[in-house]
Amino acid sequence: MTAEDFEKPKINTTAGFWRRILALLYDSLLLTGLIIGFLLIITFIFDKSFETPLERLFLQISYIFIGFLFFTYFWKVNNGQTLGMQVWKIKIVGDSNEDPTIKNLLKRCFFGFLFNICFGVNYLYIFLNKEKKSLNDIWSHTKVIRSD
Numbered sequence: 326m327t328a329e330d331f332e333k334p335k336i337n338t339t340a341g342f343w344r345r346i347l348a349l350l351y352d353s354l355l356l357t358g359l360i361i362g363f364l365l366i367i368t369f370i371f372d373k374s375f376e377t378p379l380e381r382l383f384l385q386i387s388y389i390f391i392g393f394l395f396f397t398y399f400w401k402v403n404n405g406q407t408l409g410m411q412v413w414k415i416k417i418v419g420d421s422n423e424d425p426t427i428k429n430l431l432k433r434c435f436f437g438f439l440f441n442i443c444f445g446v447n448y449l450y451i452f453l454n455k456e457k458k459s460l461n462d463i464w465s466h467t468k469v470i471r472s473d
Contacts, residue, residue, distance in 0.1 A: 337422060339457040340415040340469040342448065351409030356395055360388050393434045400430050406472070416472045425467050433465035 364384070368374065375384055399407040405416035405425065417433070419425045425433075440447030440460045447460045454463075462468050 337418075338471045340413075340471050341457060342451045344413045344415050344471070345448065345451070345459075345469060348407070348409035348413040348415055351412055352396075352407045355408060356392060359395060360391055363387065363391060389438065392438070393431065396434050397427065397430045400425065400433075401427060410469075414471055414473045415469050417467050417469055420466045420468060422470075425465075429465045429467055433461050433467055436461035436464045 367384075367387075375381060396407060399410075400417050403411075405418055410416055417425055417430070419429065437447060437459075440450075450460045451457050456468075458468055
């Protein structure tokens with residue numbers, strides 16, 4: 326074996342836990358900025374501070390919608406990568422390495438949200454699965470691979 330064998334991963338190597346978490350951290354910072362911007366604009370337009378339960382529910386649903394839109398948009402338009410995924414050189418592909426469909430990406434967002442509110446069980450499953458797939462990978466028929 327040469328030194329190059331250790332430096333370059335094999336094509337379509339599944340991304341590991343830490344790359345995914347660090348990419349998610351980057352993306353969460355971007356998403357937080359988008360949500361704060363949305364909140365500032367909506368507060369300025371309506372000139373009030375959303376205090377009733379119905380108004381708070383509207384904001385919470387809006388935040389989830391912004392998250393789904395953010396991830397789905399970047400995955401579809403940007404070759405399966407968000408900005409955080411570009412930094413950590415990982416991307417989303419279908420199970421057969423094809424481009425994922427919008428339906429699969431929306432499923433991925435939904436199941437990712439659902440399983441992550443259950444104490445992060447989504448990402449903990451990566452340690453139990455020999456293919457390093459999370460629960461939302463399995464249910465949405467996608468996988469996260471290294472793109473170096």
